[in-house]
Amino acid sequence: MFGTQVIKNAAQEALALELHWLQRCRxxxxxxxxxxxxxxxxxxxxxxxxxxxxxxEAEDVSQEAFIKAFNELGRLRDDRAFSSYLYRICVRLCxxxxxxRRAEPAEFDSAEGDAxxxxxxxxxxxxxxxxxxxxxxxxxxxxxxxxxxxxEVAEIxxxxxxxxxxxxxxxxxxxxxxxxxATGETR
Amino acid sequence: MSWKFPVRTQNPEAPSVGEADGLDDLFxxxxxxAAIRDVEVSSNYNKRTIRRFRVDSKETxxxxxPLLTGAAIxxxxxxxxxxxxxxxxxxxxxxxxxxxxxxxxxxxxRFPSLEESRSVDxxx
Numbered sequence: 001m002f003g004t005q006v007i008k009n010a011a012q013e014a015l016a017l018e019l020h021w022l023q024r025c026r027x028x029x030x031x032x033x034x035x036x037x038x039x040x041x042x043x044x045x046x047x048x049x050x051x052x053x054x055x056x057e058a059e060d061v062s063q064e065a066f067i068k069a070f071n072e073l074g075r076l077r078d079d080r081a082f083s084s085y086l087y088r089i090c091v092r093l094c095x096x097x098x099x100x101r102r103a104e105p106a107e108f109d110s111a112e113g114d115a116x117x118x119x120x121x122x123x124x125x126x127x128x129x130x131x132x133x134x135x136x137x138x139x140x141x142x143x144x145x146x147x148x149x150x151x152e153v154a155e156i157x158x159x160x161x162x163x164x165x166x167x168x169x170x171x172x173x174x175x176x177x178x179x180x181x182a183t184g185e186t187r
Numbered sequence: 188m189s190w191k192f193p194v195r196t197q198n199p200e201a202p203s204v205g206e207a208d209g210l211d212d213l214f215x216x217x218x219x220x221a222a223i224r225d226v227e228v229s230s231n232y233n234k235r236t237i238r239r240f241r242v243d244s245k246e247t248x249x250x251x252x253p254l255l256t257g258a259a260i261x262x263x264x265x266x267x268x269x270x271x272x273x274x275x276x277x278x279x280x281x282x283x284x285x286x287x288x289x290x291x292x293x294x295x296x297r298f299p300s301l302e303e304s305r306s307v308d309x310x311x
Contacts, residue, residue, distance in 0.1 A: 125221040145222035
């Protein structure tokens with residue numbers, strides 16, 4: 001009970017601090033811009049890396065997301081929504097990159113995996129993810145890799161929860177079929 | 188024509204609902220295993236982002252400048268048109284009805300007189 005209260009207070013303090021930084025960002029304060037970037041950059045780069053499977057492109061996209069968000073700061077009605085707004089921009093930019101990339105041959109560079117996953121498996125998973133449409137792939141990544149709730153995925157992708165469920169089902173189904181075709185095993 | 192209950196036409200190779208859920212969980216695990224958990228961003232990430240933001244803001248202004256100039260000129264034009272229309276009745280109409288052209292013969296036409304005592308330069 002006491003612990004929950006402490007966490008709640010800390011979250012409120014962090015939010016109040018961010019609101020203050022955003023006010024300063026509007027006045028063009030570079031220190032405040034840097035503080036806001038510090039707070040969100042790891043999450044953005046991680047999500048973009050999971051969707052795009054390319055660390056350099058992920059950095060580039062996340063920077064673009066920051067720039068767009070800062071440019072639109074004047075139009076933002078509620079500063080408390082900045083975090084989700086920024087995240088949504090980043091996911092959209094990732095999807096745009098995936099769409100433009102589909103015509104080109106796939107390139108992967110994130111073979112350095114977490115312990116427990118072989119490099120071959122990881123590369124295969126990345127190759128199979130590339131076979132999915134940007135919408136299916138992004139939904140699958142946000143749900144499985146980023147472990148977001150259905151509601152959060154729906155809010156970020158601006159689609160109804162039913163669409164998230166159906167996309168997720170289709171994505172899993174397709175991924176399973178591709179995996180079986182590629183490895184000959186059904187696990 | 189006989190009607191068949193849809194379940195009878197189910198694909199015999201399709202997994203049951205329970206099996207399908209189990210497989211979903213397994214393949215979710217497969218996808219999750221490839222997740223990137225920790226990322227390292229470049230050391231100059233913040234600086235580069237801020238620099239790009241500054242350049243982007245300047246470029247936006249430069250990009251919009253012709254549009255803004257055009258809008259300003261159009262606004263001035265519209266303002267002038269409105270002014271003219273609102274004061275239309277006060278403006279004298281330019282019409283040559285009731286006018287005539289006449290030769291102007293002034294009776295008191297005088298030429299300047301030259302004084303001989305003065306030098307030529309001064310007359311000029």
